[in-house]
Amino acid sequence: MTYDLIIRNARLRHRQANVDIGITKGVIRKIAKKITDRGRRVVRAGGRLVTESFVNPHLHLDKVYTLEMQDSTALEAYRGGTMGAAMKAIEAAARVKETYDERWILANVRRALRLAVRFGNTHIRAFADVDSKARLIGVKALLKAREEFKGTVDVQVVAFPQDGVVREPGTADLIRQAMDLGADVVGGIPWIEYTDRDAQRHIDEMFDIAKAYDADVSMLLDDAGDPGLRTLEMLAVKAIDEGWIGRCLAHHARAMSLYPEPYFRKICALLDKAGMGVITDPHTGPLHARVKELISAGVLVALGQDDIADAYYPFGRNNMLEVGFLAVHMLWMTTPAEMETIYDMITVDAARAMNISRFEIKTGSPAHLVVLDAASVYEALWSHAAPLHVISHGQLLDSEALPGAKGRSR
Numbered sequence: 001m002t003y004d005l006i007i008r009n010a011r012l013r014h015r016q017a018n019v020d021i022g023i024t025k026g027v028i029r030k031i032a033k034k035i036t037d038r039g040r041r042v043v044r045a046g047g048r049l050v051t052e053s054f055v056n057p058h059l060h061l062d063k064v065y066t067l068e069m070q071d072s073t074a075l076e077a078y079r080g081g082t083m084g085a086a087m088k089a090i091e092a093a094a095r096v097k098e099t100y101d102e103r104w105i106l107a108n109v110r111r112a113l114r115l116a117v118r119f120g121n122t123h124i125r126a127f128a129d130v131d132s133k134a135r136l137i138g139v140k141a142l143l144k145a146r147e148e149f150k151g152t153v154d155v156q157v158v159a160f161p162q163d164g165v166v167r168e169p170g171t172a173d174l175i176r177q178a179m180d181l182g183a184d185v186v187g188g189i190p191w192i193e194y195t196d197r198d199a200q201r202h203i204d205e206m207f208d209i210a211k212a213y214d215a216d217v218s219m220l221l222d223d224a225g226d227p228g229l230r231t232l233e234m235l236a237v238k239a240i241d242e243g244w245i246g247r248c249l250a251h252h253a254r255a256m257s258l259y260p261e262p263y264f265r266k267i268c269a270l271l272d273k274a275g276m277g278v279i280t281d282p283h284t285g286p287l288h289a290r291v292k293e294l295i296s297a298g299v300l301v302a303l304g305q306d307d308i309a310d311a312y313y314p315f316g317r318n319n320m321l322e323v324g325f326l327a328v329h330m331l332w333m334t335t336p337a338e339m340e341t342i343y344d345m346i347t348v349d350a351a352r353a354m355n356i357s358r359f360e361i362k363t364g365s366p367a368h369l370v371v372l373d374a375a376s377v378y379e380a381l382w383s384h385a386a387p388l389h390v391i392s393h394g395q396l397l398d399s400e401a402l403p404g405a406k407g408r409s410r
């Protein structure tokens with residue numbers, strides 16, 4: 001028989017001997033020491049590391065490249081001190097939405113997704129602001145991009161009420177409309193409401209929508225320097241009460257770093273019971289979730305890019321190896337075993353968090369792979385260079401052939 005694609009002499013993470021990988025119709029059909037059959041296309045890995053492609057479970061994709069459209073008020077407020085002014089940052093950053101227009105958003109989104117292809121980031125959970133200013137403009141742009149990049153970068157669109165639900169009357173209706181248009185995931189940011197009662201209402205209203213549309217839930221929780229924030233707990237309890245086990249994700253949860261120890265332990269137990277993972281982005285704020293302790297308590301943790309050149313963070317290239325490299329420093333996970341954990345957090349564990357099934361390199365799994373110019377995870381993180389080859393749904397990708405590729409692609 002002939003395979004569509006064979007990767008020859010690949011080093012895998014959890015295998016001693018190098019292997020050949022045979023792919024047909026998007027699926028890994030054979031992993032063996034030597035495949036004697038032919039391939040219509042052949043990639044010679046030459047003993048280099050071949051792994052699952054990269055997964056980014058947290059990106060504000062409607063806001064990419066908007067930093068230069070505004071002053072640095074939001075940036076200064078968000079990262080200042082112990083994040084006491086995080087709410088002010090969100091209010092300042094909302095100004096850019098007064099100029100929202102699908103055309104420039106879509107151009108920026110394409111630019112960011114082409115970078116994702118270049119850096120082997122094939123699956124993204126993308127947040128689009130939905131509120132009285134952004135209305136459905138960002139969601140529509142992301143839905144369009146999702147279709148354009150289908151089979152190349154799989155985008156899950158989150159309808160995200162960035163400026164609140166109780167604070168912003170009419171937002172719940174807009175979120176419903178976004179789901180009608182085809183958004184995949186219901187978002188939330190309950191900590192931004194003024195009282196715990198309103199935060200609970202925020203969660204309840206978003207949950208009603210998630211249940212009506214049978215959708216997963218992704219919420220930004222306890223994202224300020226206040227140990228008294230309780231929305232991580234509220235969402236975990238809600239998930240347990242509603243039976244939405246494994247279908248809710250917590251993002252940021254930076255206040256966790258200030259929680260008293262007994263409360264933190266209680267939270268770990270609730271997260272475990274709710275099957276709720278935590279997505280952390282330690283490079284985009286001065287506080288971050290307690291990654292090592294969460295992992296040792298059995299909680300699923302993954303890393304996100306969070307922002308690309310917007311009001312909250314000035315860099316970002318959809319390069320999850322770069323995110324991993326930064327996390328190695330921010331989390332002090334510098335031993336070989338810890339670097340393997342970091343690598344899981346930008347590949348297989350991030351995929352689990354996004355409920356992507358059969359993501360691991362196995363016979364019968366869809367082929368989402370990168371061929372790296374590295375012999376090990378350590379080397380890959382060290383150089384955080386673009387992969388030599390990126391394969392999504394069994395296809396070798398070419399970033400020059402993507403929508404809008406004639407523009408610049410920094």
Ligand SMILES: [Zn+2]
Nearest residue numbers: 058060220306
């Ligand atoms: Zn974020």
